[in-house]
Amino acid sequence: MQDALMRWYDTHARVLPWRVPPDALAEGARPDPYFVWLSEVMLQQTTVAAVRDYFRRFTERWPSVTALAEAEDAEVMAEWAGLGYYARARNLLKCARAVATEHDGVFPDSEEGLRALPGIGPYTAAAIAAIAFDRPAAVLDGNIERVMSRLFAVTDPLPGSKPELRALAARLTPEVRPGCHAQALMDLGATICTPKSPACGICPLMPGCAGRKEGIAADLPAKAPKKAKPTRHGIAYLVRRKDGAVLLETRPPSGLLGGMLAWPGTDWTEDAPLEAPPLATDWHDPGLEVRHTFTHFHLRLALRMAVVGADAIPERGTFMPRAEFRPAALPTVMRKAHDLAAGAWEDATGD
Known part of the structure; x- marks a missing residue:
């Protein structure tokens, strides 16, 4: 099976911007650990299709881990906007700076050394060790979980079956070409052993x-029933000055959307939120509501809007000039609020 898998991968490996293809590896090319690490962090809970453009922009702007380590937090968070799970971006900077300052810009080449870095857990450490350094590390992402559960007919549901699946993956990990082996299993799960209608x-x-x-491949892996997600409610205050500047604040460094630019707003609670406007003015309720789903809850965010004069002084947040404001730099839920409100600014003035 190992030989068959490698023959298949050598012919059908996906072309990915962070990957060195099998023929180039055979000629002596080596993966860039920075590219491998960056792609693995971006790919956590995100699709390859969504990551491609982000990876390209990041590596064009910050072509090495030391360049990324020297970047301003706000610039990195703005480039990350829309990719979600923003704790990853904060850990990305922490890890880049640790590699730059503690390891002279060189990633450790072992699972143990990689796990000591900020934001790198067991999966990411194994993936980098295998793909970047060809270490025989057992890699277990969602695609490989599915392949293992079907290959060995593991009927116990996830997530409880993870230890067994990891042990099976470790048993199959070869000493020769372990990086290609891991990527072959990833590609197999992504293109053939797919969640629905496996080929x-x-x-x-x-x-x-x-x-x-046993005729059960398409039903695996089994998954434990998911708990219903609660719904939280909040209010976002969209303020525009008559010169076009908009009022934004930087969210606290920890927690959801930590360190990101956002519209001033209330806490997100399961009860009706208490009004907490960032400045005193005539607020307009356009009857608009953003609906967004995070990992653990649904959010319903009511909008309040206002247009104010140049002398307005907010209690929190800072006015950003129109020329500097990029809606794309906002996290997805905040960009949804911007897009939803775009046609309602005139209503907010009463004109």
Whole structure:
């Protein structure tokens, strides 16, 4: 099966901007650990399609880990906007600075050394060790979990079955070409052993797949029932000055959207939020509401709008000039509020 998997990968490996293809590896090329690390952080809970453009922009602007370490926090958070899970961006900077200052800009080449860095957990450490340094580390992402559960007919539901799946992945990890092995399993799960309607007929692991033999492959991996997500409520205050400047604040460094630019607003609570406007003015309720889903809850964010004069002094937040404001630099939920309110600014003035 290992030989069949490698033959398949050598022919069908996905072309990804952070990956060194098998033929280039055979000729002596080596992956850039910075590229591998950056892509793995970006890919956590995010699709390859969504990550491609972000990866390209990041590596064009900050082509090395030392360049990223020297970047301003606000610039990195702005480039990350829209990719979600913003704690990853904060940990990205912490890790880059640790590599730059404590390791002379060189990533450790072992799982143990990588796990000592900020924001790098067991999966990411194993992926970097295998892909960047060709260490025989057992990599277990969502695609590989699915392949393992089907290949060995593991019927216990996730997440409880993770330890067993990790042990199975470790058992199959070879000493030769472990980085290609890990990427081959990722590609197999992404293109053939897919969540729905797996293409078993063209799978290189089909002859040894216990799930297929038992007729249960398409039903695996089993998953424990998800708990219903609660709904939280909040208010966002969108303020525009008559010269076009908008009122924004930087959220606290920890917590959801930590360190990101945002519209001033209330806390997000399961009860009705208490009004907390950032300045005293005539507020307009356009009857608009942003709906957004985070990992653990749904959010319903009511909008309040106002247009104020140049002499307005906010109690919190800072006016950003129109020429400097980029809606794309806002996190997704805040950009939704901007887009939703774009046609209602005139109503806020009463004109």
